[in-house]
Amino acid sequence: MELQTENLDTVTAFKRILLCVDPTVASARAAAFVPNLANKETHVRIVGVLENARAVIPFGPLAAFHLSAAHAQLLAAVESACAVAKEMFTSSGAVVEIQILDLVTHGGEVVHELTKCAQDWKADLLVMGSRQHQGLLHWIEGPLSEPLMKFAECAIFVIPERCDFVWRGGPQRILFAADGSSASQEALRTVARLANARTDLRAVHVLDLAALLTDFVPHTLLQDALVEQGDTALASASELFEGLTDAGGPRLDTALLRTDEANDDVAHAIVREAARWHADLLVMGTHGRRGVVRCLLGSVANRVVAVARTPLLLVREKDIP
Incomplete structure (x- = not known):
């Protein structure tokens, strides 16, 4: 297609x-x-x-x-x-x-x-x-x-390999994963340089409800804290994007997503939203972790690469001046 x-x-x-x-x-x-x-x-x-x-x-x-x-x-x-x-x-x-x-x-x-x-x-x-x-x-x-x-x-x-389309004239529907980090902000700067007045942009932040299971802190308190964190990340992305684009440029839409409470993760939530929204480019910031930290925490970007059907642009945190 x-x-x-x-x-x-x-x-x-x-x-x-x-x-x-x-x-x-x-x-x-x-x-x-x-x-x-x-x-x-x-x-x-x-x-x-x-x-x-x-x-x-x-x-x-x-x-x-x-x-x-x-x-x-x-x-x-x-x-x-x-x-x-x-x-x-x-x-x-x-x-x-x-x-x-x-x-x-x-x-x-x-x-x-x-x-x-x-x-x-x-x-x-x-x-x-x-x-x-x-x-x-x-x-x-x-x-x-x-x-x-x-x-x-x-x-x-x-x-x-499973991507079933090609661009004509560049990406026109860009989905951006925002987590409030410096890597995420640098990725948004790249998105701003790729976009034009006819580009549709969507920034998403995923609440990982599957990670909220705990015996020590009430579920609702943790969820409220994650919602607040997500709202802050999306507001920061919107503010930064407005400062990067000229008047009449593309508009940034935002959405707070949630994983299912079982058998789900952030990577699959991002990929599902990219498919639902018909994104033709997915952009993420990566932290470039190595060694034991990477083994313990894993990488959302790695998991997205493994399951995505949408072209994926990964912007490294270490590239930031």
Whole structure:
């Protein structure tokens, strides 16, 4: 399905976009979105990721596997995917270049090499497709976007493989998850730069009712406190957005959402609202936690990536000046 939106002149919020490309369907879907974020002021680097053939075909040597021939075949597929992606920018006016990231030559893992590419090139946006596996395959592979969120220092734009639309002229219905944090405020600043007068914006804050179960504090007191916190976060978002946009710009709508009291979480509540409201872009701030804290608390952004069908823009807290 294609969103029926008009072609609009876009002032991009990103000047240096690193687009990760490989021969998968998820990668092709991601590449189709990026020209809508680019104009003549944008520099795009398309990085074709060529994995080690031994990793892609681990049982090859047991079946008279010819490593050099497999490497050449994989290289041809990646080069073709990069060429197709570059053609998409013909009318954008953006400066586009291609880099092949050959993990046989460079060594290392995909995540660390992509992170290094983004840092060395000073990218302000890293774009990739997300393969959302289910069951055992999810635990074996997992989405590449999840470990990248730990290490990349720039914003990350993730397009789920299950996304069934493309933009025309940029995002026109942007759903923003507000929690009152500095990361959330920086994400809203990015939203303001992406929006135009015909963009519909919706800021949501989720009350996690499933987390209110306790024997020590009355349920109603905790819920009242969370409601107050949510109202404050949404009011802060509205105030900040009004200060970022000119008169006649897009209007920000707000909503306080609630999870079910059992078998639910914040991530699924956000994804449900994005589907119900027909959002074509979901924006979240991330705190970039690592180590034990991340293991204990988990990441709402990670869970959203795992279940979303809507393109997701993640803005890092550490990017704030």
